[in-house]
Amino acid sequence: MALDVEFVRSQFPAFSSAELAGHAFFENAGGSYTCGAVIDRLTRFYTHRKVQPYAPYAASELGGAEMDEARARLAAMMGVDSDEVSFGPSTSANTFVLAQALRRMITDQGGAVVVTNQDHEANSGVWRRLAEDGIEVREWKVDPQTGHLALADLRAFLADGAVRMVCFPHCSNVVAEVNPVAEICAIARAAGAYTCVDGVSYAPHGFPDMNALGADIYLFSAYKTYGPHQGIMVVRRAVGAALPAQCHHFNAGVLYKRFTPAGPDHAQVAACAGMADYIDALYAHHVPGGTEGPLARNNVVHDLMRAHEVRLLQPLLDHLAARNDLRLIGPRDATLRAPTVAVALDRAAEPVAAALAAHGIMAGGGDFYAQRPLQAMGVDLDRGVLRLSFVHYTTEAEVGRLMTALDAVL
Structure with missing residues (x-):
């Protein structure tokens, strides 16, 4: 069973926003879009x-x-x-x-x-x-x-x-x-x-x-x-x-x-x-007629989210690892990590994030209040890292668009 991303995105008003149209969101680690059920409540x-x-x-x-x-x-x-x-x-x-x-x-x-x-x-x-x-x-x-x-x-x-x-x-x-x-x-x-x-x-x-x-x-x-x-x-x-x-x-x-x-x-x-409404909606959509309790429903949805994220993350990790102008922080195996990808560049990260915005990519640069791990790993805090983070509502096409934009900017 694969995650139905079209259904997922239908639960988020942001994806029907004219102001956000044409932009791919890759700074989810700083805060996600809000689901419609929360906004309604x-x-x-x-x-x-x-x-x-x-x-x-x-x-x-x-x-x-x-x-x-x-x-x-x-x-x-x-x-x-x-x-x-x-x-x-x-x-x-x-x-x-x-x-x-x-x-x-x-x-x-x-x-x-x-x-x-x-x-x-x-x-x-x-x-x-x-x-x-x-x-x-x-x-x-x-x-x-x-x-x-x-x-x-x-x-x-x-x-x-x-x-x-x-x-x-x-x-x-x-x-x-x-x-x-x-x-x-x-x-x-x-x-x-x-x-x-x-x-x-x-x-x-x-x-x-x-x-x-x-x-x-x-x-x-x-x-x-x-x-x-x-x-x-x-x-x-x-x-x-x-x-x-x-x-x-x-x-x-x-x-x-x-x-x-x-x-x-x-x-x-x-x-x-x-x-909780949102998790229940995802469960009901993917497991029609399912009768499991709240914890089991949550675990089913957790696994759907993770499987989708891992599938999208591995090509991005491979793409970044093949470049010689950046350092990929953390594991290169998508199954071992979350889809929060920090890279140390051969230049300051914030201008690169700004350049990506011109390609419709919303990402961030800096230290993200993680100065201790970055310093421990020898990253120059003046340059910071470029962080590319996504969640389960991200699509394969958006990840492809990110990789194309990175190649153009770097």
Whole structure:
């Protein structure tokens, strides 16, 4: 069964926009197009439900019910309890709050934290700043040639049993190698450490099955997964109880409020149910009459997305690898990575991105808040990298157009 890309694109108003016509979008790692189901729910909430939720009158009750629906349906898709899903203004803000909780835990109980230099700064800097309070921060470093994280290095960090949290990405937003999350989490658990996985760069390619991954905390951004600008985090019950609450004292007993210092945007929370609508629509279209539950439906759609992306990605990787005027960052095998392709050029990347725009290619150049991995791999930050990122609504023709434009510009 292959992904029906025409049906996929019919779910996104952007593809019928006159302003976007003639342009191929290759900066999805910075934020995806929004699906129609999310836009419809957001419009409905702002039009008919924009009151304080959970009050005893109809509009308020309907607004609160839609917020609850979003949490419940996303939780069911990922195989967790509804109260294990929290919303916040962004993944960066959510990670900051978690770091403050870990600061208190380690200050009281002792211990260390492991971070990587493969991460986007949002899942690295806040943990690293714990060192300012005397907390030991151990850096799991990438291979300077490949960007790969070796499991042997992690095992060495965990050998003394002092680590309380291992923070790492599902995949980097520039290296893009899909890390073996389940294996890493099992190694950490055996050493008595919790895991915090930055899924921002992976979730656009398929929402996680949390039980299969085994992560204690998993974070991603709704605006990169076809939704509104919210940060979403799954905090499993055990780690949620162990970390000190960061909320109003009277909310500490509610897990989904425990790491939410301020109320999230009500309308955007409610609109996140549209992401579940979209996954269900893809499942129903590809599996007519299917009766599987939310988690199984999500896994079917995940596999459809990934298979389509891998098929389109391999020719692009081969095309780039054949050139002698650039360095392809990360694996050359499409099955090992996400379709987020960073290349270091023999010139500054941003002017190249601007030149591609003249060919109808929307891409980006810079460091993408990934200065640590780029520096570790010897990339000149003044030049940065050209990043070409796509998702499952991208077509084979668009990838071909990208390769033609690259040849013309380079």
